[in-house]
Amino acid sequence: MPDIAQGPQIPDAGYALEEIADGIFWIGDGSYQTMFVVSDEGVIAVDAPPTLGHNILRAISTVTRKPITEVVYSHHHSDHCGAMSIYPEGVPRYAHRATAQRLELLGDPHRPRATHVFDHTATIEAGDHTLEMRYPGPNHSEGNSFIHAPGQRVLMLVDVIFPGWVPFSNLALSAFVPGFVSVTEQALSYDFEHLVGGHVTRPGTRHDVHVQVEYLADLKATTESALSAVDLAATMSSIDTGNNWAVFRAYLDAVAAQATDELVPRWKDRLGGADVFTLPNAWAMAETLRLDLNSLGPFGTVP
Numbered sequence: 001m002p003d004i005a006q007g008p009q010i011p012d013a014g015y016a017l018e019e020i021a022d023g024i025f026w027i028g029d030g031s032y033q034t035m036f037v038v039s040d041e042g043v044i045a046v047d048a049p050p051t052l053g054h055n056i057l058r059a060i061s062t063v064t065r066k067p068i069t070e071v072v073y074s075h076h077h078s079d080h081c082g083a084m085s086i087y088p089e090g091v092p093r094y095a096h097r098a099t100a101q102r103l104e105l106l107g108d109p110h111r112p113r114a115t116h117v118f119d120h121t122a123t124i125e126a127g128d129h130t131l132e133m134r135y136p137g138p139n140h141s142e143g144n145s146f147i148h149a150p151g152q153r154v155l156m157l158v159d160v161i162f163p164g165w166v167p168f169s170n171l172a173l174s175a176f177v178p179g180f181v182s183v184t185e186q187a188l189s190y191d192f193e194h195l196v197g198g199h200v201t202r203p204g205t206r207h208d209v210h211v212q213v214e215y216l217a218d219l220k221a222t223t224e225s226a227l228s229a230v231d232l233a234a235t236m237s238s239i240d241t242g243n244n245w246a247v248f249r250a251y252l253d254a255v256a257a258q259a260t261d262e263l264v265p266r267w268k269d270r271l272g273g274a275d276v277f278t279l280p281n282a283w284a285m286a287e288t289l290r291l292d293l294n295s296l297g298p299f300g301t302v303p
């Protein structure tokens with residue numbers, strides 16, 4: 001694995017804890033990560049990945065005796081928020097409206113409903129700390145929001161920036177890939193030194209965002225070329241062309257494979273997992289080029 005993909009050793013307790021800025025604690029288990037803020041008024045807890053679960057409360061108790069006073073959902077996905085029920089019942093729970101709607105529809109007792117719902121922005125003022133949430137429009141999921149501590153220069157953006165690693169499969173299974181690419185770039189408009197990405201091994205930096213912007217630009221350009229460069233005759237030679245889905249699958253798989261053959265040598269020493277998830281990332285990029293960006297390749301000729 002490239003050095004850039006490495007993070008702190010995980011102690012036997014099952015989690016690593018690091019004060020990345022004044023009163024802001026990063027907690028990670030080697031795969032998932034989140035943060036909590038200790039202000040002079042109390043603790044603001046963001047997300048609760050089930051893999052960390054009660055270790056979050058144990059970690060909080062090692063640094064403060066103050067109560068948890070607010071809880072924030074980055075988005076609704078259970079791998080990041082499926083243990084939100086560990087937090088006290090009565091505290092305000094912040095979420096974007098799209099997140100709040102999904103929480104209501106799903107009715108999961110481990111992801112209790114939001115009590116403070118925002119459409120664009122929300123701010124938590126807690127003594128010496130301020131936390132600002134902003135929704136940039138659909139991206140990884142609908143509702144997934146920026147969470148910024150301007151005073152401490154910490155930015156949290158979950159399932160979008162993967163410090164030291166390529167994005168998870170199919171561009172992090174994004175609901176809207178153009179939004180996913182856009183918020184990656186928008187992260188750079190924030191003033192921050194430390195980034196909490198929700199994955200993988202370590203906290204991130206501005207440099208990690210620049211590298212991911214570069215990876216996504218390379219992925220897009222390379223996949224876009226492959227959309228029209230794929231040898232259709234060779235690809236279809238062993239396909240039953242009466243089977244419409246077989247034709248599409250062969251074409252899309254060939255596009256992703258061709259892009260991957262070019263991309264992996266360029267990225268395998270720069271980002272962790274480039275050899276694993278570049279193929280499904282190219283597949284997802286091909287589909288967003290075709291369906292969102294109207295770059296349809298050989299199937300897009302208007303008669």
Ligand SMILES: [Zn+2]
Binds near residue numbers: 077080140141
């Ligand atoms: Zn997610």
